[in-house]
Amino acid sequence: xxxxxxxxxxxxxxxxxxxxxxxxxxxxxxxxxxxxxxxxxxxxxxxxxxxxxxxxxxxxxxxxxxxxxxxxxxxxxxxxxxxxxxxxxxxxxxxxxxxxxxxxxxxxxxxxxxxxxxxxxxxxxxxxxxxxxxxxxxxxxxxxxxxxxxxxxxxxxxxxxxxxxxxxxxxxxxxxxxxxxxxxxxxxxxxxxxxxxxxxxxxxxxxxxxxxxxxxxxx
Numbered sequence: 001x002x003x004x005x006x007x008x009x010x011x012x013x014x015x016x017x018x019x020x021x022x023x024x025x026x027x028x029x030x031x032x033x034x035x036x037x038x039x040x041x042x043x044x045x046x047x048x049x050x051x052x053x054x055x056x057x058x059x060x061x062x063x064x065x066x067x068x069x070x071x072x073x074x075x076x077x078x079x080x081x082x083x084x085x086x087x088x089x090x091x092x093x094x095x096x097x098x099x100x101x102x103x104x105x106x107x108x109x110x111x112x113x114x115x116x117x118x119x120x121x122x123x124x125x126x127x128x129x130x131x132x133x134x135x136x137x138x139x140x141x142x143x144x145x146x147x148x149x150x151x152x153x154x155x156x157x158x159x160x161x162x163x164x165x166x167x168x169x170x171x172x173x174x175x176x177x178x179x180x181x182x183x184x185x186x187x188x189x190x191x192x193x194x195x196x197x198x199x200x201x202x203x204x205x206x207x208x209x210x211x212x213x214x215x216x217x218x219x
Contacts, residue, residue: 050204053138054197056103061193063099064186067092067156071183074159075176080168093160097153134203138196145192152189155182
């Protein structure tokens with residue numbers, strides 16, 4: 001009985017967190033869209049909040065592709081890896097970890113801005129159904145992409161450890177399998193990020209269509 005209650009409480013907490021995250025994202029988009037109809041800087045144009053998310057996704061794609069190039073390079077080696085090559089690969093994995101933390105920090109900062117606006121959103125009506133559906137699609141895809149990225153990072157770190165212990169580790173089939181699994185996982189994350197970016201384009205079209213900019217006065 002206690003176990004059931006714990007599971008129910010955990011499920012409710014998870015559902016509440018996801019609802020808050022989705023609401024924060026919606027608030028952010030509206031903060032940089034319908035709420036900014038006056039003549040303002042480009043950063044406050046309708047859909048500019050969506051542009052920021054798209055830039056983060058593009059930045060992540062670029063970092064992942066660089067690591068995948070490294071994995072292809074390692075897969076082409078039949079003998080021992082040189083100490084220099086192992087050191088450079090280790091550095092690449094470190095840089096990927098740092099980049100992922102930087103992107104996550106930026107995303108959290110953007111969400112915080114959305115939360116701040118959410119507090120003053122009580123008098124506003126909710127977004128149209130098609131816009132809400134697009135929001136939810138982005139949020140679900142982002143969660144799945146985050147899970148896939150953690151798997152990719154775990155595999156690349158595991159491969160790095162094996163190479164640091166033994167430069168000839170790729171001669172063993174189990175390590176070669178780790179490498180190729182990491183590559184496949186990375187390509188999957190890149191594809192997921194592409195799907196998120198496509199949905200962001202759809203979302204921005206909805207926002208701009210429903211919250212058009214005011215025409216600028218002629219000089």
